[in-house]
Amino acid sequence: MHVFYTPDLGDNEFYSLNEEESKHCAKVLRLSIGDKIQLIDGRGGFFEAEIISAGKRRVDLKILSRQLAYKKQYHFIHIGIAPTKNIDRLSWFLEKCTEIGIDEISTFICDRSERKILKEERLDKIITAAVKQSLKAYHPQLNNAVRYKDFIQQDFTKYNGNLFIAHCEQDSQKLFLGDLAQPNQSYLVLIGPEGDFSSEEITLAKSYGFKPITLGESRLRTETAGVAACFELNYINR
Template sequence: MHLFYTPLLTDTTVVLPEEESKHAIKVLRLTKGDFVSLVDGKGGFYKAVIEQDNPKKCSLRLVEAQKAFNYRPFNIHIAVTPTKNIDRIEWFLEKATEIGVNQISFLLCERSERKQVNLERLEKVVVSAMKQSVKAYKPAVNDIIPFKDFIRTVQPDQTYIAHLEAHERTSLHQLNLHDSACVLIGPEGDFTPGEIELAYEKGIKPVTLGQSRLRTETAALVACHTLNLLYEMKIA
C-alpha cells in the first residue's frame, strides 16, 4: 500500500505536495490510474486514484473517505528535554509516533545541553513515522520552551514529573489516569531540585519509570509506551 500525507484536503481532487509528488512518480513510478492511500494528519484516511502523473503536481481523485481512522479516546503528551545528540531525540519521535502519541513538547531546563531544535526536520521525522505505521493522526510537535513557562500551561492533575531524586514517587503504571496525561522528562543530568519543587508547587505529581536509570530518550519512550498500555487496558 502506497500511503501519502496530504494535510490540505478540501475537495474531491487533491494535488500532492511537490516532495510527495516526486516520490510517487519518480521513485515509486506510479502512473495515471494507479490507486493510493492518503492521510491528512487529522484522522482522515482516503483512497484515491492518480489522474495526472506529474512529478511536481501529482493530481488525484478521492474515491473513498474514512473519518476518525483508528481514533483513540485519550490524549498522551510527552514533554522532554532535547538531548545534545539530536539523533537520539529523532529516534524517540519516530518510535513514539509509531506507538501512539498526541503531542510532544520540548523543555529548556537548567541542565539542558541543547537550547534549540529544528522543528522542520522533526516534523519530517514524525510524518515519515506516521505513514510507516499507517496512522491518520499526526502528533503535534511544539517548539522548545523554558520549563517554568511550560508548567504554567498544563493541567496539574493530569501532569506528572519523572525525576531521580529520593522523594516519594508513584510508579507510572500504577496511576489512575484521566482521559489526558502529560509526563515531563528531564535532561541527562535530571531536573534540578528547584525545578522539581516548582513543579510540586504547581500541583504536578512525581512518578518513577522503574528501578533502572534511563537515558532521556529511553525514559520518554517508556513513559509513552506505559501510558498507551494503561489507556488501552482502561478502554478494553
C-alpha cells in the same frame, strides 16, 4: 499500498499532491496512472485515491473513499521532554512515540540542558514520516522549545490532575506511572535532560500539581524514558 501525507485535503473529490510528495510518488516510487494510494490528513482522515495524472512535479488524484476519525482514541498523551545533546536520540524518541501513539510533544530547556537550539521543521518531518509508516491518521503536534520555567506555568487544567514528572532523585512520594494513570484520560508527563531535573525544577513542578513518578528500577536515558512513558500510557488504554 503507499501512504502520503495531505494535511490540506479537505472534502474535495479531486486533489493534487504537493511538489515534494509528487516527486516521491512519480519519480522515486514510479507510480503511474491507475495506481491506487492511501492518504492521511493528520486530523483523523484516512483516504484511498487513484492516480489520474502523474508528472514529476504534480500528481493528480481522484478520491475513491474516505474514513473520518479513523481509529480515534479516547485518551490524549502529551510528553514534555528536554532535548538530548545528541539530536539523533531525540529524533529516535519522536519516531518511536509517533509509531506507538502520541498526541502532543513539547520540548523545554532545563538548568542542565546541553542542547538549547532545535530545528523544529526537520523534527516535524521525522514525525510525518513515522505517521505515514505506522498508518496513523492523526499527526502529533510538535511545539517549539521554551524555557522549562515558562512551560511549567501554562494552564494545564484540561489534564484534570493527570500531571506527572519522572525524575531520578530519591523521593518518598514517587509512585509507578501505571499505578497512578487511569484509562481514557488526558496525560502530561515531563522527562528531564541527561543530567536530570534540578531539585528546584522538581520542587517547582510539584508546586504546580505535578506528581513525581518512576518508570522502573533502571536509570533510563532521556529518550528511552520518554518512549517508556508513552508505551505505558498506551498500554493502560489498550
